Amino acid sequence: MSQKIQLKLLDPRLGRDYPIPAYATEGSAGLDLRAMLDEPLTLEPGATALIKTGIAIYIGDPGLAAVILPRSGLGHKHGIVLGNLVGLIDSDYQGELMVSCWNRGQTAFEIAPGERIAQLVLVPVVRADFEFVSDFVASERGAGGFGHTGRH
Ligand SMILES: O=c1ccn([C@H]2C[C@H](O)[C@@H](COP(=O)(O)OP(=O)(O)OP(=O)(O)O)O2)c(=O)[nH]1
16 A cells, blocks of 8 residues: 655756656655755765755655665765764655765765765654653563673
């Protein structure tokens, strides 16, 4: 089953010069996001840039959100990941999808106009009624964390 999600193309080059990078038109698992730059952008080691994608989204359903994730190849081979590590797109957001690109590598990397720089997937969000209590019911783990169970 798939859900209708509204997208708005804000850059005339999308669909004309660069294919709109939905993984599929129906029942799509997600969308690649392109760098809608006017000219190539060199990201020096350690540098971060906020890059327009030319697509606005309105998810609408409060039971969903979207996440922007790095592309594996760019991250692994070239050190290009996200400045915010993961981008969360709220269901009521109606603006342009922006990608924070961070060069965590040791060498400069040039991003070309139209290049696919990140990917977006939709995720279900569980709505919770947070309840503040003074004590939790005991659990096996309790408050142990951060390696509490050992390495092997
Ligand atoms: O990588 C991202 C992350 C966020 N957004 C947009 C959609 C999101 O709904 C909005 C706000 O994001 P977030 O709530 O993470 O930002 P914030 O820094 O907490 O600011 P705000 O006060 O706007 O909530 O910015 C992007 O376009 N790209």
